[in-house]
Amino acid sequence: DLKEAKHSINMEYYIFRYDDLGKRIIDILIKKAKNGVEVNVIIDEAGGADRKMIKLMRDNNINVEIFFPSPFAFFKIANLRANYRDHRKLCLIDSKLGYIGGFNIGLEYLSKGKLGHWRDTGVRVFGEAVLELEKEFFFSWGIAKKKPVVYQPKEYAFEHEAFQEIIKTRGxxxxxxxxxxxxxxxxxxxxxxxxxxxxxxxxxxxxxxxxxxxxxxxxxxxxxxxxxxxxxxxxxxxxxxxxxxxxxxxxxxxxxxxxxxxxxxxxxxxxxxxxxxxxxxxxxxxxxxxxxxxxxxxxxxxxxxxxxxxxxxxxxxxxxxxxxxxxxxxxxxxxxxxxxxxxxxxxxxxxxxxx
Incomplete structure (x- = not known):
């Protein structure tokens, strides 16, 4: 779905690892950004936002914001808002479809970490609810940027496709x-x-x-x-x-x-x-x-x-x-x-x- 994005990609994750999975996703995001797709990424500071990864994304026209960053790079507990974390996991594409659930970006979520098999649950959302998820993303975006974002209500542009999907699956x-x-x-x-x-x-x-x-x-x-x-x-x-x-x-x-x-x-x-x-x-x-x-x-x-x-x-x-x-x-x-x-x-x- 990321590879098919035409207009926008909005990602919000508590953890975004700079491992093999993270690098594969970043490669896709960089290609999309170079082709004119607007890419916005929110990563929570407590989840471990790799500085090299952030620089790579920003150098390639990807908009990245760190949620409630600590003023001390090596002493995150000093953050006065350390208790208030962005624990959300969202990926929204073209205001058309989205992903929500327990999955962060990292190899452990593919059962390739120290805990072995990883059992998680996520949902691929296709329908009007995507606009509600997008509105929540931009609320977080405003917090991360320290500047409220006015989200303009919009009509869901893919209603016909959604209904066709319903008909195809008989409800x-x-x-x-x-x-x-x-x-x-x-x-x-x-x-x-x-x-x-x-x-x-x-x-x-x-x-x-x-x-x-x-x-x-x-x-x-x-x-x-x-x-x-x-x-x-x-x-x-x-x-x-x-x-x-x-x-x-x-x-x-x-x-x-x-x-x-x-x-x-x-x-x-x-x-x-x-x-x-x-x-x-x-x-x-x-x-x-x-x-x-x-x-x-x-x-x-x-x-x-x-x-x-x-x-x-x-x-x-x-x-x-x-x-x-x-x-x-x-x-x-x-x-x-x-x-x-x-x-x-x-x-x-x-x-x-x-x-």
């Missing part, structure tokens, strides 16, 4: 969608409240995939109420963590739900980075938000909610397929944890609000 993988963005600039915790609404309105089941299960008290109580109301809840977390603290705090919180009939799976095939909330074959939320305090309260995040039975069923099938390479966390097994493990979980629980 599959289409339907109503809703872009949900969040960040410290919002008065309300929109991402947290979106998940809360999905949980509270579920009647049959809730499936959650997340690398970080660190819910706040409100979300945790909502899950407990749903479970006690007969809603079948399945939660899938990694068995192989990317951060030591996260593993133990994950264990602590899922343990609170086991007695209520919630089923917890630990994914064994590799690292689970997928961020998905699915309910009742009616709605699935996919994007960048983890199920944790940082995504709820601090990071700039973006998800797309899709209200379409066919898509919900597809993601349910994917979840079941992941269960084949996961193990169920049994209450009998969990209760046998020793004092040392319980102590680590309790200590990590205290750190949960800042993880």
């Amino acid at each position: 599959k993988y289409s339907g109503y969608s809703q872009v949900v963005s969040s960040g410290p600039n919002y008065q309300f915790k929109t991402m947290r409240d979106t998940f809360l609404k999905i949980i509270l309105e579920a009647k049959k089941y809730i499936y959650i995939q997340t690398p970080y299960f660190v819910p706040d008290d409100t979300i945790l109580e909502a899950l407990k109420i749903a479970a006690l109301s007969g809603v079948k809840i399945k939660i899938m977390i990694p068995d192989k963590p990317d951060h030591f603290f996260i593993y133990w705090v994950n264990q602590y919180f899922v343990g609170e739900l086991l007695d209520l009939g919630v089923t917890v799976y630990r994914y064994h095939k590799g690292f689970l980075h997928s961020k998905m909330v699915l309910a009742d074959d009616e709605v699935v939320s996919i994007g960048t938000a983890n199920f944790d305090n940082r995504s709820f309260y601090q990071n700039f995040e973006i998800n797309i909610n899709i209200y379409e039975k066919d898509i919900a069923e597809k993601f349910r099938e994917i979840f079941y397929d992941d269960m084949k390479t996961s193990s169920k966390l049994l209450r009998s097994e969990y209760s046998k944890r020793g004092f040392y493990i319980k102590s680590k979980e309790s200590i990590c629980r205290l750190l949960a609000p800042i993880l």
Whole structure:
């Protein structure tokens, strides 16, 4: 899709590695910029923005902005806004189609990193929702440039193509969608409240995939109420963590739900980075938000909610397929944890609000 771009490419990533994958993408961006395509790239400072890579892009007419950079090149923690990160992953092409999900730019996302197999989820969006994603991109662009960008509303120019796609697939993988963005600039915790609404309105089941299960008290109580109301809840977390603290705090919180009939799976095939909330074959939320305090309260995040039975069923099938390479966390097994493990979980629980 990048190679087919004719007018614009807008990319926003928490991590953009200068590795073999990053270099291949940059080569495409440079060729497109030389052919008159406007290329805008946002990279978060905390994700590791390689200075050589940035210079290469800027020298080749690619517009690059670093999100909340530190004034000290080698001391990023000195950044007073270090807690507020641009955790979004977006790639938008020609105001026509876009990509959103958990994938950053880097070889580890192709299962070529130290964690081995990488299980992630993304969505290719083709339709009017692309304009909403684009509007959110330019909001971030204004923050990065320290100059608000006025985004002019526009008509979606590819409506006919989108309808043809719907007709071709007989209604599959289409339907109503809703872009949900969040960040410290919002008065309300929109991402947290979106998940809360999905949980509270579920009647049959809730499936959650997340690398970080660190819910706040409100979300945790909502899950407990749903479970006690007969809603079948399945939660899938990694068995192989990317951060030591996260593993133990994950264990602590899922343990609170086991007695209520919630089923917890630990994914064994590799690292689970997928961020998905699915309910009742009616709605699935996919994007960048983890199920944790940082995504709820601090990071700039973006998800797309899709209200379409066919898509919900597809993601349910994917979840079941992941269960084949996961193990169920049994209450009998969990209760046998020793004092040392319980102590680590309790200590990590205290750190949960800042993880």
